[in-house]
Amino acid sequence: MSVRLVPKLDLMLGECEGPDLRLLMLSRAENVALVRRAIEGLALALDIDPAVTVDIVAATSEACNNVVLHAYGGRPGLLELHVCPDHDELCVTVRDEGAGIRPRPLVPASSPGVGLSMIHALTDSVEFRSSHDGGTEVRMTFDTGRPMTKDIPELVGDRQISPPPGELVVSVASGALAEAVLSRVLAMTASRANFAVDRVNDVQLVSDAIAAHAPATSVGRHLHIALDPGSQVFGVKVGPFQSGGAEALLSASSIGETGLELLEELTVERRVEPDLDGEVLSLSIAG
Amino acid sequence: MSSTRTAKLANGPATAASPAAPSRGVWFDEQTTDRLLRRYRTMGDQRARAELIERMVPFARRLADRYRHTSQSSDDLAQVASLALVKAVDRFDPDRGVRFAAFAVPTILGELKRHFRDMGWSVRVPRGLQERALQVERTSAMLATATGRTPTVMEIAGKLEMTAEEVLEALEARQAFDALSMDTPHQTTEGEGITLGESLGKEDEGFDRAVDRAAVASALPLLPARDREIIRLRFVDELTQTEIAERLGVSQMQVSRLLRRALQRLRELAES
Numbered sequence: 001m002s003v004r005l006v007p008k009l010d011l012m013l014g015e016c017e018g019p020d021l022r023l024l025m026l027s028r029a030e031n032v033a034l035v036r037r038a039i040e041g042l043a044l045a046l047d048i049d050p051a052v053t054v055d056i057v058a059a060t061s062e063a064c065n066n067v068v069l070h071a072y073g074g075r076p077g078l079l080e081l082h083v084c085p086d087h088d089e090l091c092v093t094v095r096d097e098g099a100g101i102r103p104r105p106l107v108p109a110s111s112p113g114v115g116l117s118m119i120h121a122l123t124d125s126v127e128f129r130s131s132h133d134g135g136t137e138v139r140m141t142f143d144t145g146r147p148m149t150k151d152i153p154e155l156v157g158d159r160q161i162s163p164p165p166g167e168l169v170v171s172v173a174s175g176a177l178a179e180a181v182l183s184r185v186l187a188m189t190a191s192r193a194n195f196a197v198d199r200v201n202d203v204q205l206v207s208d209a210i211a212a213h214a215p216a217t218s219v220g221r222h223l224h225i226a227l228d229p230g231s232q233v234f235g236v237k238v239g240p241f242q243s244g245g246a247e248a249l250l251s252a253s254s255i256g257e258t259g260l261e262l263l264e265e266l267t268v269e270r271r272v273e274p275d276l277d278g279e280v281l282s283l284s285i286a287g
Numbered sequence: 288m289s290s291t292r293t294a295k296l297a298n299g300p301a302t303a304a305s306p307a308a309p310s311r312g313v314w315f316d317e318q319t320t321d322r323l324l325r326r327y328r329t330m331g332d333q334r335a336r337a338e339l340i341e342r343m344v345p346f347a348r349r350l351a352d353r354y355r356h357t358s359q360s361s362d363d364l365a366q367v368a369s370l371a372l373v374k375a376v377d378r379f380d381p382d383r384g385v386r387f388a389a390f391a392v393p394t395i396l397g398e399l400k401r402h403f404r405d406m407g408w409s410v411r412v413p414r415g416l417q418e419r420a421l422q423v424e425r426t427s428a429m430l431a432t433a434t435g436r437t438p439t440v441m442e443i444a445g446k447l448e449m450t451a452e453e454v455l456e457a458l459e460a461r462q463a464f465d466a467l468s469m470d471t472p473h474q475t476t477e478g479e480g481i482t483l484g485e486s487l488g489k490e491d492e493g494f495d496r497a498v499d500r501a502a503v504a505s506a507l508p509l510l511p512a513r514d515r516e517i518i519r520l521r522f523v524d525e526l527t528q529t530e531i532a533e534r535l536g537v538s539q540m541q542v543s544r545l546l547r548r549a550l551q552r553l554r555e556l557a558e559s
Contacts, residue, residue, distance in 0.1 A: 033450060033451070036452065037452060037455065037456075184455070187455055188451065188452065188455060190440075191440035191441060191451040191454070191455060192441075192451060194439050194441055195440070196437040196438065196439050197427060197439065197440055197443070197539065198437050198527055198528035198529045198542075198543065199437075199527075200440055200455075201528055201539075201543035201547070202528065204543075204547060205547060205550060208551065255518060255522055255550070255553065256510075256515075256518070256553055256557075258518070258519075258522055260522050262522070262550070265525075287439075
């Protein structure tokens with residue numbers, strides 16, 4: 001099934017001031033694992049105490065499982081995650097657009113009856129609410145015990161930018177956060193596409209190059225990645241960029257004076273595609 | 288071995304960037320330092336920058352030597368210190384009325400401390416995860432022998448009744464404690480223990496010559512020989528990470544970690 005998730009602009013308007021992460025995906029069980037890996041990367045980049053990270057991952061996992069199992073009557077629908085660090089507090093919001101009874105009982109079948117109490121036990125505060133378009137939102141906050149790194153580049157431009165559409169959309173603040181989150185998300189995608197272990201590691205090199213060089217010519221302070229998972233091969237769209245930015249990203253990935261570009265060496269296809277806000281670089285990576 | 292590589296790092300940029308290489312012991316001549324800094328600062332003279340860095344590398348290494356009794360490999364520490372030196376050179380403002388040393392020392396020590404903090408994570412890897420990492424490594428090798436090709440993450444997961452997520456976590460943990468030491472002996476296929484540093488020492492010379500012929504103001508010659516070697520094998524010779532591992536007699540995971548770090552260093556140098 002090929003589904004394109006087109007992010008709504010108003011959903012991108014978070015009030016988060018810190019270096020945040022947003023994931024837009026289908027409510028499938030395998031995507032919950034991806035959420036966990038992304039949060040682990042984020043926690044490492046923000047230097048969160050590993051003991052607190054375990055709690056954050058477990059509670060978020062429960063909230064996502066609840067959406068997978070109950071929000072859409074077993075069918076896949078939208079699952080959105082927003083993680084926002086603010087000084088010594090991390091706020092995680094899990095959202096769906098299901099039309100079930102609100103508030104639904106948070107009881108994942110995998111752990112009957114314990115989902116809700118787990119969330120309560122692991123968070124410092126939790127809030128359940130219906131969102132304006134009929135879905136449910138779980139907003140959890142975690143006390144991280146110490147201030148987190150606030151390493152975000154200046155906001156470029158004054159409008160909100162919408163990422164390219166895909167089956168899985170990652171929007172993450174540029175910098176160390178993008179590097180840690182993207183490499184884990186892409187490694188997971190490559191593993192699912194049946195890549196050999198050493199090719200999964202090559203995909204991490206691609207991810208590092210994107211995280212390092214894309215922000216220079218991107219529009220906005222977030223790095224946007226849209227993934228189209230597949231078998232043996234998968235697609236990655238990066239952008240939007242200002243005109244010429246996609247080409248600039250390719251040449252910025254040059255490897256010393258070998259005359260080679262990393263993104264060209266490690267991908268099978270590269271296309272520059274027009275986009276609402278400029279252009280998008282579309283890469284195909286094969287195992 | 289370590290001293291050979293020290294010489295290479297110090298001499299590499301000299302042949303490439305500055306024909307008038309300074310003799311030993313003059314790396315901290317205040318006047319020369321000041322003159323080179325101003326030339327670089329006011330005129331953007333890249334040769335002055337290269338000469339300055341090359342003069343100061345032994346100084347950076349001496350700072351790194353303060354930590355030689357710790358668990359970290361001294362080569363890794365020397366590299367961290369050298370990179371920090373490059374940063375210090377690029378950020379220093381001679382018009383502030385502060386001596387370069389007063390600026391560079393805290394910068395370099397700060398980077399060394401940050402390195403310890405980053406590496407510290409790896410020693411906190413829980414025991415269960417360490418065991419899982421070793422299981423993954425053994426199973427990966429076993430599957431490779433049985434099938435004659437590198438296994439996929441899914442195949443390893445299937446064999447160990449783990450999820451792909453658990454396998455990836457284990458691989459990450461394995462690389463983290465690999466990072467603790469480049470000089471820990473590892474088993475080659477013949478069963479004899481050699482260090483990764485040793486196995487990467489070979490075949491450098493041809494590459495060094497090729498690099499010397501190339502552009503002067505490039506970051507690649509500033510990388511240690513082993514980093515350049517591994518980049519060359521992957522991208523110029525187009526060997527897979529598994530083939531590189533076989534050639535060097537190390538694990539693919541070590542190749543992966545080294546390659547990733549080498550590219551990160553190259554990027555840092557190019558940006559600074």
